[in-house]
Amino acid sequence: MIKVRIPTPLRTLTEGQGEVDLEGKSIAALIDTLESTYPGMKERLCDEQGALRRFVNIYINEEDIRFHQGLETPVEEGDEVSIIPAIAGG
């Protein structure tokens, strides 16, 4: 199982849960699993072309997936994934 942390704005879809355990071989597959378990999730995270929305950041074990293979980044048993809205600096 892979632990996925859900940001506050999406917790209305997960009945308030901040963490969910899911199966999947890649980030894209995890998003599909999320969508089938919690409908409405995918359109929040991805645009009409299926690409990650501009202001959504996804991290695998604390590393931005854009440093790996984006949505195609593979995930393994025990990995932790965080979905986080982009935030401004200081």
Added chain:
Amino acid sequence: MSKIKGLVCKECKSEYPAKAIHVCEFCFGPLEVAYNYDVIQTQISKEKIQQGPISLWRYVDLLPIESTPTVGLNTGFTPMVHSKNLGKKLGLDYLYIKNDSVNSPTLSFKDRVVAVALTRAKELGFDTVACASTGNLANSVSANAAEANFKCFVFIPSDLESGKILGNLVYKPNVVAVEGNYDDVNRLCSEIAGEYPWAFVNINIRPYYSEGSKTLAFETAEALDWQAPDHVVVPIASGSLLTKIYKGFQEFERLGLISGVKTRIHGAQAEGCSPVAAAFKRKSDFLQPVKPNTIAKSLAIGNPADGYYAIKIAEETGSIIESVTDPEIIEGIKLLAENEGIFTETAGGVTVATLKKLVNQGVFKKGESVVVYITGNGLKTQESIAPAVGSPWLIQPNLKSFQHILEKEKK
């Protein structure tokens, strides 16, 4: 009727109440304060501003608070210096330095955003404030929280300059040094912000906080006798400051306080962390995040949230986003100090070095006005410049020893 309508998503325009939230639930776009400009129009005037407090609060009609200001009452209204020496050296007759390195209370432009953020946090009923910071923001949150009686948590990368770490500790907030870079700190803080009912100034208070930066544009226009300059040069970390300086001039024009705004808003980054400049040069609005490696730690955001908007504004206003190397940054710091007597931190070095680069590219025409924003103080980042400034003459306490060294060292 209130001047604040609520919050609105910058992307999909969904509307929200003016609470401590920062992300659109539908598209994850950033939320911004929506104003009733018709209401503001009836309240604001040049005369009223001029008779207002000698601080950023003279522009309160365009800031997102509902009652009276309670934090940062001495913040802003920093010197705007007509540069003679540096201007002459660079061939610019109308070069102005907006000197936020002497802002109150903590010597950086972040005092502006924090004054607004903490006043708003108090209005919204918070008792604890927090931030993720590259240094200056944490310093300002710590100091202002002490004065305004907030509990305070500041999160910083563990490798910050010692002056910036001490500049938190002295105010006795909870200082959390995170083993990672700013982007790691920011990501962690987003998760912490979801778990604790705190006012994170750059996260759930961001729609209000970021508006404080507009006052740099307001003060600039007022100091130029109610005109916008032809050019400004702005350092880019997250990109937020650049977008808000643009917005400030736009708002003043919309309300009839200035007219004919054609300001070009140039951006400055350090080459060791230049995702915005790189995307601008590629003519792309897709930002590839980077792992920062530069002495300009206050600008070291590898994943800048407002970079996309900064690029849009640069394109729209025919401006340029450039990057400069670490040696150029050091030279920029020295150039400003030796010519104008202003000691800025590395971010200011980035801005001055970029100004010089734009001069060499022929961006500025004769007679045009140029404003550079010096956003932080050199005393906070001494280790970056120390190897480049030499050492004092060492003598014995007698006249002969002085005369001897004077002959030897005289320049």
